[in-house]
Amino acid sequence: MLPTPYIKCDYNKVYEPSEDSFLVLDSLEKDLVYLREKFKNRVTFVCELGPGSGIITTFMIQNEIPNRSNSLYFSVDINPWALDTTLTTAKLNGCSETNCYLECIQSDLTTSIRKRQVDILVFNPPYVPAVNVPEIPSSKENLDQWLDLALLGGKDGMVITQRVIDQLDDILSPTGVAYILFCARNKPEQIVSNIIETCDLWNIDLVKHRKAGWEVLSVYRFSRK
Amino acid sequence: MKFLTTNFLKCSVKACDISNLNFPLEYDGSKCKLVQNEDIEFQPEFLLNILDRIDWPAILQVAADLGNTSLPSQKPELHTNMDELNEEELVILRDLHTLLLQTSITEGEMRCRNCGHVYYIKNSIPNLLLPPHLA
Numbered sequence: 001m002l003p004t005p006y007i008k009c010d011y012n013k014v015y016e017p018s019e020d021s022f023l024v025l026d027s028l029e030k031d032l033v034y035l036r037e038k039f040k041n042r043v044t045f046v047c048e049l050g051p052g053s054g055i056i057t058t059f060m061i062q063n064e065i066p067n068r069s070n071s072l073y074f075s076v077d078i079n080p081w082a083l084d085t086t087l088t089t090a091k092l093n094g095c096s097e098t099n100c101y102l103e104c105i106q107s108d109l110t111t112s113i114r115k116r117q118v119d120i121l122v123f124n125p126p127y128v129p130a131v132n133v134p135e136i137p138s139s140k141e142n143l144d145q146w147l148d149l150a151l152l153g154g155k156d157g158m159v160i161t162q163r164v165i166d167q168l169d170d171i172l173s174p175t176g177v178a179y180i181l182f183c184a185r186n187k188p189e190q191i192v193s194n195i196i197e198t199c200d201l202w203n204i205d206l207v208k209h210r211k212a213g214w215e216v217l218s219v220y221r222f223s224r225k
Numbered sequence: 226m227k228f229l230t231t232n233f234l235k236c237s238v239k240a241c242d243i244s245n246l247n248f249p250l251e252y253d254g255s256k257c258k259l260v261q262n263e264d265i266e267f268q269p270e271f272l273l274n275i276l277d278r279i280d281w282p283a284i285l286q287v288a289a290d291l292g293n294t295s296l297p298s299q300k301p302e303l304h305t306n307m308d309e310l311n312e313e314e315l316v317i318l319r320d321l322h323t324l325l326l327q328t329s330i331t332e333g334e335m336r337c338r339n340c341g342h343v344y345y346i347k348n349s350i351p352n353l354l355l356p357p358h359l360a
C-alpha cells in the first residue's frame with residue numbers, strides 16, 4: 001500500500017477526507033502502472049478539481065503519480081480556503097516549491113484552464129443530491145456556505161459532475177484520462193450507458209467501487225478512444 | 226504562481242472562448258510583484274519536455290508584459306535527445322528555467338484582452354473566479 005498524506009487542517013473550512021477521498025486514492029494506486037506507462041518521458045499536466053484538504057493532489061505528488069519531476073500539478077477549487085490548505089498539506093508532506101510543481105488556483109471548475117491541456121483529471125465532486133447547487137458565498141468568512149459547496153450537487157447530485165462530463169472533450173488533452181467519483185444516487189451506470197450511446201469518444205471503465213456506510217461509491221475512468 | 230502557469234490560464238468568461246484574445250491574459254507589469262527562487266534546481270530534461278508543449282507566442286507576450294523582451298521570437302529548436310545537447314542549447318534551457326520555473330508572480334493583476342475583466346493574484350494564488358453576474 002502506498003503511503004497516505006498526513007493531514008492536519010481545519011475542517012470548518014475544507015472537506016474532511018472521507019471514504020470517497022480514500023476510494024479515489026485507491027483507484028489511482030490501482031492504476032499506477034498504467035499511468036506511469038502512459039505518461040512516461042513527457043510533461044504531464046495533472047489537474048485535480050476540488051482538492052479540499054489537498055489529500056489527493058498530495059498523494060499523487062508524494063507517490064510520483066504519474067511521475068514527480070516531469071509533472072505539473074494544478075489544484076483548482078472554488079473554495080479559497082481549500083487552496084491555502086492544499087499548499088499547507090503538500091508542505092507538511094515534504095512537497096515544496098523546490099521539489100515539485102504545484103499550482104493552486106481559485107476557479108469554477110476548468111473555466112479558466114486553456115482547452116485540451118489536461119492529461120490526468122481527478123475529481124471527487126460535490127455529489128450529494130440536493131434541491132440546488134448552493135450559490136457562491138459573498139465573503140471568505142461564510143465558512144458553512146463554503147462547506148456546503150463541497151457536498152451538495154443539485155439534482156441527483158450530478159449538476160457539477162455533469163458540467164465536467166459535458167466539457168470533457170474540451171478539457172482533456174489528446175491522450176488525457178479522467179477519474180471521477182460517483183455515489184449510487186448519481187445513477188452512474190445510467191450515466192455511463194447514456195454517454196456511450198450518445199457519443200463515441202470515450203472508453204469508460206469502473207476502476208473501484210465500495211460500500212461505505214449507507215453509500216455505495218464508485219470511481220470511473222474516462223479515456224479517449 | 227509560477228511564470229509557466231501563465232501558459233495555461235485563460236479568461237473564465239464563457240463568451241470569450243470564441244475569441245482568440247482570451248489567452249494569454251495580459252499581465253500588468255506595474256502591479257505584478259516578481260519573486261525569484263534560485264533553490265529550484267535545473268533539470269534540463271524537464272525543460273526540454275516543457276519546451277515541447279508550451280505555446281511560445283504566449284510566453285513571449287507575457288514576458289513582454291512583465292518587461293522581458295530578450296526572448297527569441299521563434300521557439301528554440303533544440304536536440305530532443307538529452308545527450309546531444311550542446312553548450313549553447315544548455316544555456317537556452319537554463320535561461321528558460323530561470324524564467325518559467327524560478328520566477329513567480331506573488332501579487333499582481335491580469336486582464337482579459339477580449340472582455341477586459343481583471344483577475345488578481347494574491348499570496349501567489351491566482352483567483353479566476355467570476356462575480357455572480359458574469360458567471
Ligand SMILES: C[S@@+](CC[C@H](N)C(=O)[O-])C[C@H]1O[C@@H](n2cnc3c(N)ncnc32)[C@H](O)[C@@H]1O
Nearest residue numbers: 015017021050051052077078079108109124150
Ligand atoms: C467532496 S469535496 C472533495 C475534497 C477532496 N478532494 C477530498 O477528496 O477529500 C469537493 C470539493 O470540490 C470543490 N468544489 C465544489 N464546486 C466546485 C466548483 N464549481 N469548482 C471547483 N471546485 C469545486 C469543493 O470546494 C470541495 O473542495
Ligand SMILES: [Zn+2]
Nearest residue numbers: 236241337340
Ligand atoms: Zn474575457
